[in-house]
Amino acid sequence: MAHENSFLTSKLNDAIGWARKYSIFQYPFVTACCGMEYMAAACSHYDVDRFGAGLPRFSPRQADVLFVVGTISHKIAPVLRTIYDQMAEPKWVVAFGVCTCTGGFFDNYATVMGIDTILPVDTYIPGCPPRPEMVLDGLMKLQDKIQLQHSTGQHPTRDPRPDFDV
Amino acid sequence: MATKVVRRPELTFWEKLYLPQIYCGLKITFRHFFKNLGLHIAHRLGRLKHLRASITYQYPEELRPLMSRYRSRHRLTLRDDKTPRCVGCMLCETVCPAKCITIVPGEHPDPHVEKYPIRFDIDLGICVYCGYCVEVCPEDAIRMDTGILDLAAYSREAMRLDIHELMDPELRKPVNDCSLTFPHTCKVHGGDMKGSWDGIAKTAD
Amino acid sequence: MPKLTIDGREIEVAQGSTVIQAAEQLGIFVPRYCYHSGLSIAGNCRICLIEVEKFPKLQIACNTPVGEGMVVHTKGDNVEDGRRAVLEFLLANHPLDCPVCDQSGECDLQNFYLNFGLYDPRFREHKVKKNKAVELGPHVMLDQERCILCSRCVRFTDEITKTGEFGIFNRGDKAELGIYPDDVLDNAYSANVVDICPVGALTERDFRFKARVWYLSSTPTVCNGCSKGCNIDMHYVLDRPHLNDGARMVRVKPRYNANVNEWWLCDEGRYGLGWIDKDRLTSVRGPSADATWDDALSSISIALKQSGARIGVIASAQLTNEELFLVRQVFGKGLGAQVSAAVPEQPGTSDDFLIKADKNPNTAGATLMGLAGDGASDASQIVDDACAGKLDALWVFGHDLAALFGEEKARQAADKVSLLVYSGTNENPTAALAHWVLPSAAYVEKDGTFVSCDGHVQRIGFAFAPLADSREDWRLLLQLAEKLEQPFELRAPQDIFKALTEAEAAFAGLTYATIGTHGVGLATEAAAP
Amino acid sequence: MNNSGMIEAVSAKFADGVLASHVFRGDATVVVRRESLFDVARFVKDDPALSMNFLMDLSAVDYSTFGKGPTPAFFASSGVAVKPSTQIPDEDPWPGPGYVSEKRGADPEEWRFTVVYHFYSTTHKHRLRLVVPLTEDDAEVDTVTSLWAGANWLEREAWDMFGIVFRGHPDPRRILLYAEFEGHPLRKDYPVNKRQPLIGPLN
């Protein structure tokens, strides 16, 4: 994204940032325990829809944010990476729960020690599993980040998508 | 053996026509809809405040009451002289199933204390909130009662708490992005620690 | 020889022995605090209560001499009630120090409480306060509150070191352990009192707060501090680098070996192992820059081949028998080099107990191998030759030429030879002079055997993997032999030892299995120097 | 039928096949020779007095380091070897895992794995455990898939985790791990941290 300091551009960027942060279509990559709290965050008591993030899209093409929810084992890791690659720009990744942040206490032969070893992560939500409040907090921090990235034009450019044949 | 055969509802002819049940279903959903709509309007008008219109807790403006036993972020309790009560016995480091606690003990000038932690880190990125550290602490030095829930971070490093943050839950590291710096503060409490213990005690039922 | 029955099992023991010794022979463990097999009997802790039939009261096992036809019960409610009462009494004034006490984890108060104590505490009085954290000497710290006055340390200094620093002062619950005024606990065996202290009253200053004992792993090994070859346990921690300043080796404890050191270890040996984690050589250094092992061994082997027989090798009595054997085979037999492990070292301090003047652990082994002692070539000769330009290549194992022969001579030798290889564990002036520096593993990082000055072949246990890029000398020698195109069909120290036993009569018939953890004497009498 | 009755019934029928048997904490266990496993399994399923219609569980145990845990440093304190003392005394000690060797007179080193079958009968409401010891070199046992359909996946799992081969299994694939995985992670000699990632770390 070319960044110029003109008033109009910066306002436009602000607006796009605003739009993107309040329209978060998520791809929930739910694998494990954290999924229960992910459900809870979406349910009536917490209602993630208030943040404009209530519409999970189960097609990576349409999702803006990849929520990686739950332990990622070595067996599923390539799938996760593929889904990330299939997502359309701009995209963000949220590591949900300690297993995705760092691998947590499943430090053994089967698990990936943190998804940031296989894809870039924008926001980490620790907790095992994180309470929905923590999830909402993480979502708000992600919104802040999205807005800030657009206001300052620092949305990182990612490595080009490999041409996946699906 | 008391077994109870579950009765499969025999649908009547009417029910087989779909419509009556659609009507029944709609009745329920409409009831919810209009009740909630009415209550929302009433709230706007300042009426019926004691009834909840929706059960949603609007975090962060409104915090759901935490149960008193709820295990949230850790803190280290302090002596009267503001030093940590921890004597670095490392039972918590030992018992921690996630190995997220790192303690380096040192010699305390007071021979009756003898030992204190030079370094006490908890990596929240690994912690599984099992509460074993609190349970085994023989000094009542570590507690998980801060009620702090805004723990999301932009990097692994930001999730690591050092002894200062653990001793003073109000001290929050500014949240750093890889290249961006801005303080993320919780708007409700003006950047203060959220849900201090007193706050929790009041709100818990 | 009286015959007695303990817990329904009969045993015949020597006249004059006590019940506790008899029970020990049967493998029955009787709890004890004051009793120690290496010390005289005091009988003051009273935890070792046993029931002897026809005796009206419970007896203490440590000081009840065996009698013909005695029937002893070391278990049972009666006995345990008695012991429980004793334990409760001992704990009455014990401070709540487990969190700060270095002994917790190996404390017999803790052990016995969970063994048979298990009572509900009843003590409601004020505990007597005494001095804490009293520095007794360079190695030992005293906490008077934790002491249960078993007097093992008093007896140790009275009977073993005969220095007599300790005493018990005052009476009743004010009684406390201490050392005599103006005295310092600084004898050569002072830290042994820490080992024998059953509780946390005496602790090591060196180990203080460095790690918790339950984090430690242990490997039985042998002290390499002198030629005595005391048996030790190496305690180390690998998975918590934040502890102990990142060092792996945490502490050393003596290991009982009736033939060598019994229960004891000198302070010199105990605290002489800091080099294992400090100032180690971590990478292969070539003439100009760091290199890989492969490159280093290739270029060295080429240079060695070119030098013909004009090679000098200063081996070391710090090397294991296996390595010395390989040195002899590869350099002596293979390349025709001058090999010597006899270096003119200044003898160190010694006494008539455990400390020997020869500070090398394997001089006897080197002598058996013909690399030291009578008839072996001398290292100073090799250095002289090197200075005289008679040698093209010089290989030094671990020794510091500068310290042995003076800096001038060392530099001269290094200048004259075209290849100076230093393989050792730590940085020293010779390493700085050498063309190739090969980091070797410390002795606890490899397997092998030493021969003590008493002709005792003992195995050094492998504790942890070599630091960084360093390599065991035997592995290095095997790989060098391969590069020199004289490969051995040997893969591990066991194999080398087997080859060694076949080649050397003194070792004949020995295997690692027969050596075990306690070592064996050499096969031939003549071998003992 | 009570525990001893079950054991007797099986032992009586398979005098050669049964190596040992015991009741520990109320669990009846029969140790069966590998060769007769299938017959014993069919017997306990079909015999009306036993009628074990459920194969509740099938798993394996690697006994290679049984009782040989590393010696912690604190064992040698105060000059006297005192074992950590929290061990709870047992009034009714378990005869295994040496029970197999006692009968055979063989060294316990000889066998390494046991395959453990837990059966349950809904008609009689009783449970039985079959234990089949196997050697390391020849860790093979007959499949019981034809008797219980549920054995299919359980046996696949035992293969995946322990490398125990079930002769005649219809679908011998890995089940929990991926085909590229080498080794069998629940064997005691597989290090807990040894990872075999399919895609490498970023960069």
Added chain:
Amino acid sequence: MTELLITKVILAGFVVFAVLNLAGLHTWVERKQSALIQDRIGANRASIFGFRLFGIFHGIADALKMFTKEDVIPAGANKTLHTVAPFFSVLFSLVVFAAIPFGPTLLIPGLEPIHLQVAKIDAAVLYIFAMLSLGVYGVIIAGFASRNNYALMGGLRATAQMISYEVALGIAIIGVIMVYGTMDLGEIVDRQGHLIGGWLPMWGIVTQPIAFIVFTTAALAETKRAPFDLPEGESEIIGYFVEYSGMKFGMFFLADFLETIVVATLATTLFFGGWQIPYMAADGFHFPWGWDIPIDNWLYVLLGFLSFSAKTLAFCFVFMQIRWTLPRFRYDQLMDLGWKGLFPIAVVNVVVTAIIMTVMGKVG
């Protein structure tokens, strides 16, 4: 002629503007409505200059975001078709509105009377059917062009479903056409203003209740919304638009809402008297109990338009309520319902209508 053109353009512009806005609003209503049903709050945090307005801006955010989202065309996809598909969907949904009369005739002095209907087509019903049928092509093409099994299945399901239900839909409307004797929607609406027995408005729901039920059900199925959302079938097959991203996906989304509105307007027009208000005629209200309230033409038009809008919105609302209440059909059950349920009923309805009309015609 120019005048007519200008009028038509203005009308068309108005309709497109209104409908698109309605669709946008629809998303907001749906979110809020579902939230209220589910005891939630729903989207409410997007603010512009500090105003939140119950989260109405979230829809704007969605649209703006989708516009700026990367457009991915899968490697194996047919690029042209893949691109065209969403436009098809939206286009054919939009053009339907041309035939819908959304108010009475507006009389502006100096101008020709303006029918509040973009295109007054004699066979409007046929036109609408044609357009709705064309709409399925968007879905088929999308499903086919994506080169994805899920999309293909979604497309197939959509095709089968829409074609099957079209039949029931068409036959249901035949009853209406028979009753009102015309295929011109304007006419149909006009005739619904008549009163039966002097007090009961002759709305479609009165004359053709069975047809109404059949029509609504089939029309719901046409919109591919729950409980007929098999082509999307979020949790089974992600849907025919699984490979679409960015605004193209947004257009499918939009088409979805547009179709709902189409169906709502059709139901209003055919069965609920379109813009009619009971007892309201061009010159005012004439209640059966004798009251007469004269009104001006502008008020008449306004009331008619509002009536139409209110009915449409109410239908949208009910459709959404149904969507949030019911589970989804299975494919074969859906077909069963269509062919074995709705189709015969619709046919019978036509026959019965015919008989009744004949009888009544004879009697009357």
Added chain:
Amino acid sequence: METTPKPETMTAEVHASGLETRDMLLNIGPAHPAMHGIIRIVAKLDGEQIEEADVEIGYLHRGFEKMAEQVDYNGVMPYTDRLNYVSPLINNVGYCMAVEKMLGITVPERCQYVRVIVSEISRITDHLTCVGATAMELGAFTVFLYMIKAREFLWELVEKVTGARLTVSYCRVGGVKGDLPDDFAEPCKKAFAETRKVLEESDQLLTRNRIFTDRMAGTGVISAEDAISYGITGPFLRATGADFDVRKDSPYAVYDRLDFDVPVGTTGDNMDRYLVRMEEMQQSMKIVEQALRDMPPGPVLVNPETGREIPAAEMVDLAKMGDINAFSGGCAVAGPTLEGSGRAHQPSIATDEKRVFLPAKEDAYGNIEGLMNQFKLVMFGHGIRPPNGEVYFPVEGANGELGFYVVSDGAAHAYRVRVRPPCFAIMSALEHMLTGDMIADMIPTFGSVNMIGGELDR
């Protein structure tokens, strides 16, 4: 969907009519919205009909059994939480009781009641999630949210007792972490009232709704014989008409004293499973209410005269200075997370075997014996050391028989912990149930399995 096979992998065959048809291979999962938890089903489709299905699992294999060999006996508890993470408390209970069986100890009666209560609450949350998720996948999103709402109310109870919503780590070998709060019956009643309301609403929205019954009835059918042959237990088996329930057939804890019915179905289809689960929730609530009524009273005051409350920190300081008499007999006021675990509570919630259970807080803070006990139970290599042995202990998990097979070699950590995961057996039968059904039937069938990855793959 991301790994949809390429057309070449589709098999082509030529029909008699000369038309070529291809069976479509549809790759469902591993990341698929209906696969809550991740599995992969490769389905060979003939139109919408599933001709063959290959179920692949293991995507959530995280080495539970290996980890359980690495940590001490109580350290396994957090791992068991994450087995069946929808009903963690049952896992806790099952594991604890297995180890207790090995140790040969029993826990006090109140503790058993507490365990029953928390297990049953957990069972309700499990069934709510299962039914709710199935409903969601069938398109009834509102029902799902209602059920999750009810689950939130129950989780409030769980949080009140255990201090966590989901990963509770509540039980300990030899007892539970803390007693129930004093006024537990009150919120329990409230939460159950809410739950019942939600259940009734859901019942109306689903049970008599023809769309729903049509989708559930007659799909995913399995006979009782097949189910038993596959080793299926729990609600899934009971839906076929077999009445096996561990709580009745080999009663543990205090289930034999409680009066409840075991709901069974008749045909073993999805509808029966749904109904059985709905009924089980009612039964579970009944059990909890009975248990709350019958359970023996809680805390006993140790010393009525001096049992005053002393802040834990103060007690520690006094004890450190040897001033034991200043607080002896008092009860320590520790942090709120330790509520209910003091000396007054301990006799009723924990075994009195000191070699197993941590001492009361007062003892750990206030006297050397308790402190030593605490250390001995925590330090590596000391801990709980059961005698050698192997035991198998089954409990009725939410999905069926949850068995723990534990082997001990006398060390402080288990030699082997094997879990018999109930949904493993059900998943192995999934292929059998799916074949011949339509692809859309996969959704309710899979939903009724209530596959929980943590438990299935461990």
